[in-house]
Amino acid sequence: MKIVFQDSTFSLQLLRAMGETYYKGADIGECLSTAYRIKEGDFESWYTEWLKTAERVHKYAEDCLAVGHKISAREAYLRASNYYRVAEFLLINPEDPRIQTTWGSSKKCFSSAGKLFSPPFESIEIPYEGTTLPGYLYHVKDNINTIPRPTLIVHGGFDSTLEELYTSAAAPALERGYNCLTFEGPGQGGVIRKQKIPFRYDWEKVVTPVVDYAISRKEIVDPSRIALMGISMGGYLAARAAAFEHRIAACVLYNGVYDGYDAFASGFPQSLRLAVENNNVDVVNTVVGILSDLDTNMRFNLNHGMWTTGANSPFELIEGSKKYTVKGIAQKITCPTLVLEAEKDDSFPGQPMKVYDALTCPKKYILFTVEEGAEEHCQCGAPAISNQRIFDWLDEILLVNKSR
Numbered sequence: 589m590k591i592v593f594q595d596s597t598f599s600l601q602l603l604r605a606m607g608e609t610y611y612k613g614a615d616i617g618e619c620l621s622t623a624y625r626i627k628e629g630d631f632e633s634w635y636t637e638w639l640k641t642a643e644r645v646h647k648y649a650e651d652c653l654a655v656g657h658k659i660s661a662r663e664a665y666l667r668a669s670n671y672y673r674v675a676e677f678l679l680i681n682p683e684d685p686r687i688q689t690t691w692g693s694s695k696k697c698f699s700s701a702g703k704l705f706s707p708p709f710e711s712i713e714i715p716y717e718g719t720t721l722p723g724y725l726y727h728v729k730d731n732i733n734t735i736p737r738p739t740l741i742v743h744g745g746f747d748s749t750l751e752e753l754y755t756s757a758a759a760p761a762l763e764r765g766y767n768c769l770t771f772e773g774p775g776q777g778g779v780i781r782k783q784k785i786p787f788r789y790d791w792e793k794v795v796t797p798v799v800d801y802a803i804s805r806k807e808i809v810d811p812s813r814i815a816l817m818g819i820s821m822g823g824y825l826a827a828r829a830a831a832f833e834h835r836i837a838a839c840v841l842y843n844g845v846y847d848g849y850d851a852f853a854s855g856f857p858q859s860l861r862l863a864v865e866n867n868n869v870d871v872v873n874t875v876v877g878i879l880s881d882l883d884t885n886m887r888f889n890l891n892h893g894m895w896t897t898g899a900n901s902p903f904e905l906i907e908g909s910k911k912y913t914v915k916g917i918a919q920k921i922t923c924p925t926l927v928l929e930a931e932k933d934d935s936f937p938g939q940p941m942k943v944y945d946a947l948t949c950p951k952k953y954i955l956f957t958v959e960e961g962a963e964e965h966c967q968c969g970a971p972a973i974s975n976q977r978i979f980d981w982l983d984e985i986l987l988v989n990k991s992r
C-alpha cells in the first residue's frame with residue numbers, strides 16, 4: 589500500500605499518522621495536505637511540514653479553549669499531539685535539540701487533551717529500579733461508583749510513544765469496558781529521551797513492576813483479569829515478559845516477533861550476513877553505513893536503534909539484537925496468547941507464525957490481509973478490524989460482563 593509517497597518509510601509513517609483519525613488523533617485532509625508539501629525521502633522536509641501542521645492545529649486548540657469550546661479544544665490537542673510526534677519521528681540525531689522540544693510539545697498537547705476528557709486521563713509514575721516509568725491509567729467509571737474491572741496493560745515497541753498508545757489501545761479498550769494502563773519502558777519515549785535508559789531484552793524486569801502497580805490499584809483493577817499487549821517490537825517484549833510474569837491472564841502479540849536478529853537481518857544481502865557471522869566488524873560497519881545512505885528505512889532503523897539500545901556501532905547494534913529472541917522461551921508462556929500478523933509486513937516478515945508454532949499455551953493466530961486493507965506493519969490504517977478481532981478475543985478469554 590502506497591499513500592502519496594513511493595518511499596516505503598514515508599508512506600507507512602503517513603498511513604500510521606492517518607490511522608489515528610479513527611479516534612480523533614488526526615484528520616485525513618490535514619495529513620494529506622501536509623504530505624503533499626513534503627519532498628520525498630527528505631527527513632528535514634518531513635520535519636518542517638509536519639511541524640507547521642502541528643503548530644497550526646495547536647493554535648486551534650488554544651483558541652478554542654480560551655473561549656470555552658472544550659470539545660473542539662480537546663480534539664485539536666489530540667491531533668496536534670500526533671502531528672508533533674510525526675514531525676519528530678525522523679529526527680535521527682539524538683543530539684538534535686528539536687527532538688526534546690517537539691516531543692515535549694506532543695506531550696504537552698496530549699496532557700491538555702487528557703484533562704478535557706471525563707474522567708480525565710490519570711498520569712502515573714510506576715516505581716522501577718530506583719526511578720519511575722511514565723504511564724497513563726485510563727479507567728471506566730460505573731454510573732454509581734468505581735469498580736474493579738479487567739485491565740489491559742499496553743506498551744509499544746521500537747519507536748512508539750506513550751501518547752500514541754491512546755488511539756491504538758486505550759480508546760478501544762475504554763469503549764469495551766476495560767481499564768487500560770499504558771507505559772513507556774527503557775528505550776522508549778521519555779525514558780530514553782529524558783532518563784537516557786536504553787532498551788533491555790529481559791522485559792519481564794520491566795513488566796513485573798507495572799503489574800505490581802496495577803494490582804496496587806485494587807479499587808479499579810481486577811487482579812485476576814490483567815491482560816498484556818505489546819505493539820510492533822513490543823510483540824517480542826510482551827512475549828518475553830509473559831514467559832516469566834504469570835499474573836498475566838492473557839497476552840496479545842501485536843504483532844508476533846520470534847527473533848530480533850532474524851528480523852533485523854532479513855533484508856541484508858547474504859554477504860553482509862556472512863560478515864556478521866564471521867565477526868568482521870569493519871566490513872559490517874562500512875556496508876551498513878552505505879546501505880543506510882541509500883535506504884530511508886535502514887537509515888532510520890540504524891540511527892534510532894543505536895540511540896535507543898546504547899550501541900556504539902552498527903555491528904554492536906546487530907550483535908545486540910541476537911538477545912531479543914523467544915527461542916526456547918515461548919514455551920514458558922502459560923496464559924492464552926493471541927498472535928497477529930500482517931500479510932505484507934516488511935518489519936518482521938514470517939516472524940509471527942514462528943512465535944505461534946513455538947507456543948504451547950492456549951493460542952490463536954490471526955492474519956490480516958491485503959483484501960482487508962490491513963496488510964501493512966501492525967495493520968496500520970486498519971484500526972476497526974484490528975480492534976474488533978483483538979477485543980473480541982479478549983472478551984472471550986477474560987469473560988467480560990457483556991451487559992457493560
